Amino acid sequence: MRTILLPFRDGAAGEAALVVAHMVAQRFDGYIEGLLVRRTQQIIAAEGFVLPPESLTQLTESEEVLAEYSRRFQAFMQQHGVPMREVTFTREPVTAGWREVDGIESQIVGDYGRLFDLIVIGRALDQGTAGWLATCEAALFESGRAVLITSERTPQSLGERIVIAWNCSTETARAVALAMPFLLQAKAVTVLTVEGGTVPGPSGQQLANHLIRNGIDTQAVTAQPRSRSVGEAILEEAAARGADLVIKGAYTQNRLRQMIFGGATRHILAAAEVPVLFAH
Numbered sequence: 001m002r003t004i005l006l007p008f009r010d011g012a013a014g015e016a017a018l019v020v021a022h023m024v025a026q027r028f029d030g031y032i033e034g035l036l037v038r039r040t041q042q043i044i045a046a047e048g049f050v051l052p053p054e055s056l057t058q059l060t061e062s063e064e065v066l067a068e069y070s071r072r073f074q075a076f077m078q079q080h081g082v083p084m085r086e087v088t089f090t091r092e093p094v095t096a097g098w099r100e101v102d103g104i105e106s107q108i109v110g111d112y113g114r115l116f117d118l119i120v121i122g123r124a125l126d127q128g129t130a131g132w133l134a135t136c137e138a139a140l141f142e143s144g145r146a147v148l149i150t151s152e153r154t155p156q157s158l159g160e161r162i163v164i165a166w167n168c169s170t171e172t173a174r175a176v177a178l179a180m181p182f183l184l185q186a187k188a189v190t191v192l193t194v195e196g197g198t199v200p201g202p203s204g205q206q207l208a209n210h211l212i213r214n215g216i217d218t219q220a221v222t223a224q225p226r227s228r229s230v231g232e233a234i235l236e237e238a239a240a241r242g243a244d245l246v247i248k249g250a251y252t253q254n255r256l257r258q259m260i261f262g263g264a265t266r267h268i269l270a271a272a273e274v275p276v277l278f279a280h
Contacts, residue, residue, distance in 0.1 A: 001028040001181045005116040007109050008034045008069050009124050012152035017122030020150045023158045029093040034073040037105040106134040110142030120148045140250050140280040146178035147278045162186045163243040165234045166193050168201030171249025175279035179247045183216050191220040197230035231267025250278040
């Protein structure tokens with residue numbers, strides 16, 4: 001987890017994601033790159049058409065807002081003693097960089113994110129669920145990297161008590177592999193299986209055995225749904241164990257099916273209060 005991409009957002013979600021990215025960088029001596037995607041604005045006018053002054057003012061104010069994002073990111077880094085450096089600079093343990101590009105955020109994050117060990121995205125439901133999900137899903141489906149989703153709540157710790165939401169799937173196996181740096185440093189790891197929420201594959205106890213062989217203190221538990229959805233059961237069981245990080249495979253079921261009927265990934269994306277590391 002030495003290189004971390006942070007698509008920068010406004011509001012509490014953006015602030016929490018910034019804090020979490022910094023926590024990850026501190027743990028792994030990492031580099032954080034704040035990414036601001038400027039939406040390309042095209043003005044097409046017929047001959048003789050004059051753009052109203054208020055429209056020009058709005059465009060100017062928008063540029064001022066974008067500049068404020070950069071100032072806030074750099075102010076946070078300065079406050080925490082993190083120097084702004086190129087990604088190749090290795091003489092200091094934690095460094096940061098800032099990048100601004102024009103285009104569509106989801107496309108850029110999905111492509112550019114392939115360079116990074118981890119992509120941190122703040123859940124911003126109050127700023128338009130569709131736009132946020134587009135970026136999140138592009139990161140999951142296009143980057144091939146682990147994606148760490150944060151809520152608007154700033155966590156006090158990260159990765160000390162981990163719950164793996166094990167459903168025996170390829171996607172969750174990939175999430176576990178990508179999360180190994182966290183797992184190797186965790187104080188306690190629980191492999192949680194929700195009865196009825198699995199696909200054919202190795203059991204939770206089998207996964208726990210292999211993690212133990214890697215030197216990770218792990219226990220396997222099976223939870224009964226008890227009228228809860230799988231997603232609800234995962235979050236409630238994780239909270240009961242004091243988890244500060246959940247690891248889960250994303251969209252084990254067909255994505256379209258989850259969009260229509262719901263599913264564990266959709267529920268956890270919308271409702272998790274602790275950071276969740278996803279991979280697809």
